[in-house]
Amino acid sequence: MSQTKNYIPLSKELEERIREDRENHVKNPYACSDDAVIRRDMAHDKQTIWRPAFVRDCEKIMHIPYYNRYADKTQVFSLYKNDDISRRASHVQLVSRTARNIGQALNLNLDLIEAISIGHDIGHTPFGHEGERKLSQIYHDHTGRYFNHNIHSARVLDRIFPVNLSLQTLDGIICHNGEMEMQEYKPQSCVFPILLHIWGKTDRMRSSSV
Secondary structure, three states: OOOOOOOOOOOHHHHHHHHHHHHOOOOOOOOOOHHHOOOOOOOOOOOOOOOOHHHHHHHHHHOOHHHHHHHHOEOOOOOOOOOOOOEHHHHHHHHHHHHHHHHHHHOOOHHHHHHHHHHOOOOOOOOHHHHHHHHHHHHHHHHOOOOOHHHHHHHHHHHHOOOOOOHHHHHHHHOOOHHHHOOOOOOOOOHHHHHHHHHHHHHHHHHHHO
16 A cells, blocks of 8 residues: 655746756855865865865765764664664765755755765764763763764864864864754854864964974
8 A cells, every 4th residue: 555755845936946047057156166165284185076175075084983883873772672773874874865865956065965964973972862961961960061962073073083174064064953952944154263263273272382
């Protein structure tokens, strides 16, 4: 017996507009071009035809040892053996696929979308958000601070493994859980200046310690 899928389609008007934009090669003004990439060390990781800017970010993330840990991190806490339980490895692949579908329709940078998608949970705890809340509670009891997996994901990719990842990818990773904190997604321009300030402060500290 077939089941009806409750997918919400695009309106015919919007589909037609997207087709016309593609035919006329209209660029999305919100898309981030490869030429706009910002890194800590701009002298390294120069983009090429073979390895564009954000493709490099995808490859960097996939070759970090913590990427392999996705396979053993479950999305939920289970008290019984279940080989089919969802894990972070499959989760980030599904996020990447869904995000790329949306990005393709909106004519955004698909390589940047993939980099953010596969890296967004690399600092997450096991057992999903329940595990994150428990770790944050323990951490706060001992330090007065909180643990946030999105911040730790950026820390993994920028501090623990300083692989010269782009600011754009780190920004997307930090901002990916807006629905948890604000109950909504809303474009904001505040994170870039904060990251640039942190980078500048860190670089000055490194310079003074040499």
